Amino acid sequence: MQQALSSQALSSQAPSSQAEIDAEIAEIKNDYERAGAEENQPRLDYAPYRSSLLRHPTKDLHHADPESIELFAPVFGHRDLGLPESDLTIQHTGEPVGERIAITGRVLDGDGRPVRHQLVEIWQANAAGRYIHKRDQHRAPIDPNFTGVGRTLTDGDGTYTFSTIKPGPYPWRNHYNAWRPAHVHFSLFGTEFTQRMITQMYFPGDPLFALDPICQAIVDPKERERLVATYDHDVTQHEWSTGYRWDIVLTGTHRTPMEEEDPGA
Amino acid sequence: MTLTPTPGQTIGPFYGYALPYPGDSELVPVGHRDAIRLHGTVYDRAGEPVPDALIEIWQADRDGRVPQVEGSLRRDGYTFTGFGRAAVDARGHYSFTTVQPGPTGEGAAPFVAMTVFARGLLNRLFTRVYLPVERTSLATDSLLQSVPEDRRATLVATPDRDGYSFDVRLQGDGETVFLQFPGA
Numbered sequence: 413m414q415q416a417l418s419s420q421a422l423s424s425q426a427p428s429s430q431a432e433i434d435a436e437i438a439e440i441k442n443d444y445e446r447a448g449a450e451e452n453q454p455r456l457d458y459a460p461y462r463s464s465l466l467r468h469p470t471k472d473l474h475h476a477d478p479e480s481i482e483l484f485a486p487v488f489g490h491r492d493l494g495l496p497e498s499d500l501t502i503q504h505t506g507e508p509v510g511e512r513i514a515i516t517g518r519v520l521d522g523d524g525r526p527v528r529h530q531l532v533e534i535w536q537a538n539a540a541g542r543y544i545h546k547r548d549q550h551r552a553p554i555d556p557n558f559t560g561v562g563r564t565l566t567d568g569d570g571t572y573t574f575s576t577i578k579p580g581p582y583p584w585r586n587h588y589n590a591w592r593p594a595h596v597h598f599s600l601f602g603t604e605f606t607q608r609m610i611t612q613m614y615f616p617g618d619p620l621f622a623l624d625p626i627c628q629a630i631v632d633p634k635e636r637e638r639l640v641a642t643y644d645h646d647v648t649q650h651e652w653s654t655g656y657r658w659d660i661v662l663t664g665t666h667r668t669p670m671e672e673e674d675p676g677a
Numbered sequence: 678m679t680l681t682p683t684p685g686q687t688i689g690p691f692y693g694y695a696l697p698y699p700g701d702s703e704l705v706p707v708g709h710r711d712a713i714r715l716h717g718t719v720y721d722r723a724g725e726p727v728p729d730a731l732i733e734i735w736q737a738d739r740d741g742r743v744p745q746v747e748g749s750l751r752r753d754g755y756t757f758t759g760f761g762r763a764a765v766d767a768r769g770h771y772s773f774t775t776v777q778p779g780p781t782g783e784g785a786a787p788f789v790a791m792t793v794f795a796r797g798l799l800n801r802l803f804t805r806v807y808l809p810v811e812r813t814s815l816a817t818d819s820l821l822q823s824v825p826e827d828r829r830a831t832l833v834a835t836p837d838r839d840g841y842s843f844d845v846r847l848q849g850d851g852e853t854v855f856l857q858f859p860g861a
Contacts, residue, residue: 452681453861454799461687463797466722467847471828473857476805476820480781481737481790482858486760489747522860524680531750535695545691561695563750597689599696605735605790606858610801612686629799630684638683663682664860 428587430623436460437628444631452635460625462586478666482605488531488565498564500534500576508558510539510577512653515613515641518570521602522664526570533599534562534574541580541594550582575653581620593620593627600660607662614640615656682861685800690729692794693764697731700752702763704736704775711739713840715789715806716772719765721797722848726769730795732845734761734773734806737787741779777808786814786821788832793845793855802855806843807833828854 437460444451456468496502501512515534519527537543537560540552544559562574579594595612602608614621621627621640630636647655688696705712715734719727736759737743744759752758763771778787789806807815815821821829831853834841846853 453684454686456799458799461797461799464799465797466725466849467727467795467797468799469802469852469855470848471852471854473802474824474854476803476856476858478858479820480785481735481743481759481778481788484743484745486735486749486758487745487747488749491747492750520680522680522682533696535692537691543691543694545694547693548691559694597686597692597695605792606803606861608733608792608801608803609683609685610688610794611683612689626687626689626799635681635684639686660683661680663858664679666859 427585430587430589433460433587433590433625434623437625440631441628451632454629455631458625458629461629464629478604478606483667485530485601485603485605485607488601489529490565492531493563493565498562498572498574500558500560500562500574503559504557506557508538508555508577510555510558510580512575513578514573514575514647514649514653514655515596515658516571516573516647516655517641517658517660519566519572519600519602519660519662520570521607521662526568527566527602527662528568528570530566530601530603532564532566532572534576534596536560536576536579536596537582537594539577539580541582543582548582552580552582578615581618586625591620591623593618593624598660600662602662602665604665604667606666609662611660612639613658616640616643687796687799688731688794688801690796692731696762697764698750698762702761702771702773703752704734704757704759704761704773706752706754707774709774709776711776712774713777714772715775715834715841715843716770717843717845718769719771719793719795719845720769720847724849726765727795727797727847728765728767728769730765730769730771730793730798730845732763732765732771733792733794734775734789735759735792736775736789737778737781739776739779741781741785741787743781777810780814784814784817786818791845793847795847798847802847803858804845804853804855805832806841808841809833809836824854828852
């Protein structure tokens with residue numbers, strides 16, 4: 413049984429077309445709309461994203477009340493970071509190629525409080541849609557002046573800011589002629605370990621968004637749109653870079669006031 | 678005010694040059710007098726190792742205290758920060774060098790909090806790694822008791838020569854119990 417499933421899923425049958433993937437996405441969307449129950453996170457079981465087939469739990473997640481260590485998060489500080497890690501355009505001797513952008517926003521917890529002085533990590537492809545990663549085989553140029561990795565700490569208001577280059581879209585092998593919309597990966601910590609999350613930020617108006625099974629695995633359109641940054645002319649800098657704003661909300665916290673180290677916050 | 682959390686997304690295949698860092702999986706240096714190893718393999722439904730997963734752990738120190746000190750990204754070899762990160766190797770295997778966490782309260786069962794990320798996994802998964810130091814605390818732990826008996830073992834590490842092994846099964850036979858916290 414298990415063998416059958418794996419050989420079926422991993423067989424070298426012809427890859428699906430975009431039209432077939434679109435039809436699968438549409439069918440799941442229709443089922444979601446008919447069911448009428450709101451979902452705000454991606455489905456783990458989402459067949460149009462083929463790699464999820466054998467890698468999603470089939471049992472329901474088990475309810476747990478967070479305890480002890482789970483009620484706290486690791487602490488990161490200036491000792492953890494080098495100086496230029498939030499500016500991805502100055503990590504080499506020359507200027508990277510592409511559209512220089514700033515991305516800024518706030519990290520909030522589920523109660524709307526800023527997540528202060530906490531680590532934010534990003535990684536992304538270069539302007540041509542190529543990652544430095546050795547497993548990226550896309551035949552687009554590597555930029556010797558761009559690595560695509562950034563780290564920073566939020567400030568006292570929960571705000572982070574990165575300077576970078578707008579990433580390009582890139583092909584992948586989920587189906588025939590599959591392309592990922594341009595995106596930046598974000599890794600976030602909160603004040604409790606239960607808030608740990610990794611997600612992706614997209615750019616407004618990207619025509620690939622609707623075709624991409626990773627985005628579409630968030631079946632609720634209003635929730636999905638929350639991963640799209642907003643162009644913000646106030647973030648754009650005169651004769652320097654365009655600017656995007658993107659706020660992130662983590663899950664709720666659980667520590668009681670007794671456990672809270674800063675109850676006035 | 679309660680806000681809806683931003684949706685998660687898969688870590689994708691290309692985190693390998695970004696998230697790992699020198700010393701990430703060594704919460705204490707290899708050879709430290711209290712060092713133990715916590716390691717295992719991540720498997721998919723077919724029983725195949727998952728070669729593109731990232732595991733993070735977060736734990737109390739030997740005395741059961743929750744560390745609240747910086748320095749996880751730049752280890753100094755002396756400060757125990759409680760946080761570790763390990764990308765699996767080509768065989769789906771991860772390995773941490775850490776210390777045995779102490780109980781965080783009277784009679785509490787010590788556990789390591791774990792987060793699992795992988796290509797193909799659309800959102801992170803949380804679990805706990807219980808260390809079977811004394812059976813009595815495991816038998817009274819409220820989370821373990823709330824898990825059906827036939828799945829409980831998926832949350833308990835197995836002692837081995839250097840410490841403990843703990844495999845993660847994303848789907849299928851022996852699927853690991855993954856956790857959902859309120860408000861998520």
